[in-house]
Amino acid sequence: MRKLLLFICLCFIINKAKAQSTAEDKLGTWFMYNGSHKLSDKFGLKTMAHFRYYELTENFQQEIYRLGLNYTFNPKVNVTLGLSYATADRTYESPSNYLYEYRYYQDLNLKSFWGEFTAKHRFRLEQRFIHQDFNVDAFQNWLRYDLNVSYPLSKTWSVYALNELFLNLDRGKRFAQNWTGVGFMHKLNNTIKLKAGYFQIKTPNEVLKRLQLGIIVNTDFSKKTI
Template sequence: MRKVFTKLALTVLSLGSVSAWAQKNDLGAWYMYFGNNKIGKKLNWHNEIQYRNFDAVGDLEQLLIRTGVGYDLTENNNNVLLGYGFILSQPYVNGEKKENIEHRIFQQYITKQKFGRFNLQHRYRLEERFLESDFRMRFRYLLGLNIPITQKEMLPKSLYASVYNEIFLHFDSPVFDRNRVYGALGYVINKNMRIEAGYMNQIQENRNRGQIQIGFYNNIPFTKN
């Protein structure tokens, strides 16, 4: 286990070194917590916090808090969820930092597939975005893949690789909003917790931005059912 944490630490340190070298090239960092906790035989509570920075260690770009309740249509799969998000953004406008608040309602459907060592996830999400002076709707599709490295399955104390691609589309013009491509190294702590450290590149119409990402995933059930 010590070797595993050493590898993850080296990954984080190397990402930090890249950040220090490339901050002028528009590289930021996201620190994320994701909770997906059973509250019934088929019900789950989703909760997450994302602290997004313009650089590696400070200068807040966005604080995102999201929660929701989901229902499994089949055993531990095909989950439909209704949720709410609070988003505080602090963008720079003409060199001056501004503050915007968004309230977001979203509906999503997640289905999982397994092909040998390949663990696929499809996530379809519809968002109703209540901005301070606007209302917009957006569709998102994420295709994710987790592949165990040190074991045949994603078992406790195993390393895995994680990749995803997610596209964002507006319901009005311009239709294309952004696309995210992600790659990471992860470690399964136990059957309910894992951590990941990786890099995400976000492409928008007039901008291409990289993000270091460190995420912690907590699936501890709140019920014995």
């Protein structure tokens, strides 16, 4: 019995040591807030704050904040103009160059229905102003396409699948990233939803695995109160 326990412990230690070798072997986590705040029949605000880690709660990777002004043409078409700020650590468990970005972005959002499935398409243009080590500046144009399909399981539960493609328009090899994932959404009330999922980030050099844990807040300030 002692030999068996020793063998199990040894296997656990070896596997743990291997799991710490690279970022690809780790299961990271994104803690997410997303908000949509209706100001009138046509205008609204989009807000976002994400805190991203290479591991469950350790080894900081990125934090990003986003604010946008949204205009709705009809229930199926809307656009957003906004600004993002992000800081990042590009390397896992080793010193990294200081990096931060300002991004302007423009979204075209389309919604369609495939039977009981709801499909949301987002086309995004980004202008990224990248600053590294306070003395290196770069400007890049990115194009992103996100497809998110959801299916209701009940009045309060739904399941979703996503795929988002990233293209860097200023590079010869324009493919930059692809995100693919699935998850569940739970509606607490008309204002708050909770989100939990798993997805993979594929780049030309690696595949990263991530959990998504988020809260979605939708408010309506356009309603008149008496």
